[in-house]
Amino acid sequence: MIKILKNLNPYKWVVLAVVLLVFGQSMAELFLPTLMADIIDNGVVKGDIPYIWRIGGWMLLVSAIGAVAAVFASFYSSQAAMGLGRDLRQKVFKHVSQFSLQEFDEVGTASLITRTTNDITQVQQVVIMMLRMVISAPIMLVGGVIMAVSKDAQLSLVIIGAMPVLAIAILLILKYGMPLFQEVQKRLDGLNLVVRENLTGIRVIRAFNREPEEKERLQKANRELADVSIKVNKVMAFLMPVMMLVMNMTVVAVIWFGGIRINNGAMQIGDLMAFIQYVMMIMFALVMASFMFVMVPRAAVSAKRINEVLEMKPAFADDGTAKADRARGTLEFEDVTFYYPGAEEPALSNISFTAKPGEITALIGGTGSGKSTLVNLVPRFYDVKSGTIRVNGVDIREASQQEIRSKIGFVPQKSVLFTGTIADNIRFGKQDATQAEMEHAASIAQATEFIDQIKGGYAAEIEQGGSNLSGGQKQRLSIARALIRKPDLYIFDDSFSALDFKTDAKLRRALKDETRNATVLLVAQRVSTVVDADRIIVLEKGKMVGMGTHEELLKSNEVYREIALSQLSEEEIA
Numbered sequence: 001m002i003k004i005l006k007n008l009n010p011y012k013w014v015v016l017a018v019v020l021l022v023f024g025q026s027m028a029e030l031f032l033p034t035l036m037a038d039i040i041d042n043g044v045v046k047g048d049i050p051y052i053w054r055i056g057g058w059m060l061l062v063s064a065i066g067a068v069a070a071v072f073a074s075f076y077s078s079q080a081a082m083g084l085g086r087d088l089r090q091k092v093f094k095h096v097s098q099f100s101l102q103e104f105d106e107v108g109t110a111s112l113i114t115r116t117t118n119d120i121t122q123v124q125q126v127v128i129m130m131l132r133m134v135i136s137a138p139i140m141l142v143g144g145v146i147m148a149v150s151k152d153a154q155l156s157l158v159i160i161g162a163m164p165v166l167a168i169a170i171l172l173i174l175k176y177g178m179p180l181f182q183e184v185q186k187r188l189d190g191l192n193l194v195v196r197e198n199l200t201g202i203r204v205i206r207a208f209n210r211e212p213e214e215k216e217r218l219q220k221a222n223r224e225l226a227d228v229s230i231k232v233n234k235v236m237a238f239l240m241p242v243m244m245l246v247m248n249m250t251v252v253a254v255i256w257f258g259g260i261r262i263n264n265g266a267m268q269i270g271d272l273m274a275f276i277q278y279v280m281m282i283m284f285a286l287v288m289a290s291f292m293f294v295m296v297p298r299a300a301v302s303a304k305r306i307n308e309v310l311e312m313k314p315a316f317a318d319d320g321t322a323k324a325d326r327a328r329g330t331l332e333f334e335d336v337t338f339y340y341p342g343a344e345e346p347a348l349s350n351i352s353f354t355a356k357p358g359e360i361t362a363l364i365g366g367t368g369s370g371k372s373t374l375v376n377l378v379p380r381f382y383d384v385k386s387g388t389i390r391v392n393g394v395d396i397r398e399a400s401q402q403e404i405r406s407k408i409g410f411v412p413q414k415s416v417l418f419t420g421t422i423a424d425n426i427r428f429g430k431q432d433a434t435q436a437e438m439e440h441a442a443s444i445a446q447a448t449e450f451i452d453q454i455k456g457g458y459a460a461e462i463e464q465g466g467s468n469l470s471g472g473q474k475q476r477l478s479i480a481r482a483l484i485r486k487p488d489l490y491i492f493d494d495s496f497s498a499l500d501f502k503t504d505a506k507l508r509r510a511l512k513d514e515t516r517n518a519t520v521l522l523v524a525q526r527v528s529t530v531v532d533a534d535r536i537i538v539l540e541k542g543k544m545v546g547m548g549t550h551e552e553l554l555k556s557n558e559v560y561r562e563i564a565l566s567q568l569s570e571e572e573i574a
């Protein structure tokens, strides 16, 4: 929590203003009962009307000062807390954007979302409260005690008797409530996960008529969150009544003993009334403090979760400074082995090959054989366990990730588009591309045909995730997005799978010219897509079990022949 509070540094002057204002407000509140006692004892009892007017005027002035201070304190404390929240969200988001995919896998996207939103809001709320209470509660407590003792020291013994009772009650409640707060945030993560999966997977859920089951899953997560929240609130619900009980009993005791003292002539009526108000203030200060004891640990749980993200170091540093321009367009894997975090078996082992400009290197293999893993290592989404990957003749760890990625045109397995127009999405690859460059990229990607037919053409809006386009259309746009960069290295991760055979063939023909001076790494499921590749790498369970041209592999490689035979007829192969 303290670490998080250090982020309040830019708002130190605002915080100081809050401190001063709250101090002023508390002082005004402490002063009022004394003025009231004065009015009663010297004005009302003696029937001195001008005195009542005069002191009444003072009371109004003091109240007004207190009110103005309270309003400004509230304004500035909100300003500081909101600013802190905004800065924290920015900081977390910026930090997360440096993560490799390994950290994303580790924390989980749903939890990262809760941590950047709900957890930060929790901290924000507590900071508002703390800014005001941390100062006012001690002032009211100490000031209240001093004033009460000054009014009647003997009667103050009642307060000393009440305090331990209140303290024990608060401690007991906190002991049961605290562990539950952590659970609430954890379950909120769980609920977010289910909601996210349900909303993004709505088509599949409906197609498989899984709505009732999914509804049940959501209800379960929702119920679990509600249950633990209710449990927390049940415990916390005791807090207020218990405190009110202790407070009222104390007031009753004060009136009882105060009455006796007034009877004996040891105390004045106005002083007793002021005394009661001071007792109330002391008790309220304790209530405020106990609320803080409740809220602060709760926010501390959130602060811990935020810190966990902020302290998480990216699995590898992005500190390379080399320029990736030693051997333009080459891609080299040298004895590369890779494990996913926590996996016992390597996802890739001892992969070596070299690809040169103008060449197409294809990767083929069964599902789960490691094809996507291999291409994901090139833009350094993950780091290799051993071995070296070189892009343009430079070890990708020696250059910055930005430098390496600027040389790559990456088309992922699952097309991801962003809200905006078709043009925005293609220009995502190169922001300053001209209209001509964009149209050229679209035409190579075989996207012109459908863009021309869409109402609005390049200016047509794409909905969230590209939901108003077909799978093949999305794929062609993500290909155009990569082509527009004119990179040294193209990576196509199974990027032609949603295209029909005719478009697939046309696109590959157009690509051949376009990529004449670049290296192409291509993952494919279809043998027909890879037949004219210069080099086909056959993967099985993360190992290279063959490398060569289509003809060479047909003759010499059993795994490849099996894949080919399962897709092409004997005549086509011959």
Ligand SMILES: Nc1ncnc2c1ncn2[C@@H]1O[C@H](COP(=O)(O)OP(=O)(O)OP(=O)(O)O)[C@@H](O)[C@H]1O
Binding pocket: 105, 340, 341, 343, 347, 365, 366, 367, 368, 369, 370, 371, 372, 373, 374, 413
């Ligand atoms: N993020 C991840 N964390 C842990 N293991 C993973 C992760 N991604 C993939 N794997 C595992 O690595 C292996 C290779 O997966 P990969 O996605 O590279 O296969 P693929 O050949 O591309 O398959 P497909 O053709 O089905 O896309 C699989 O066993 C998979 O379970």
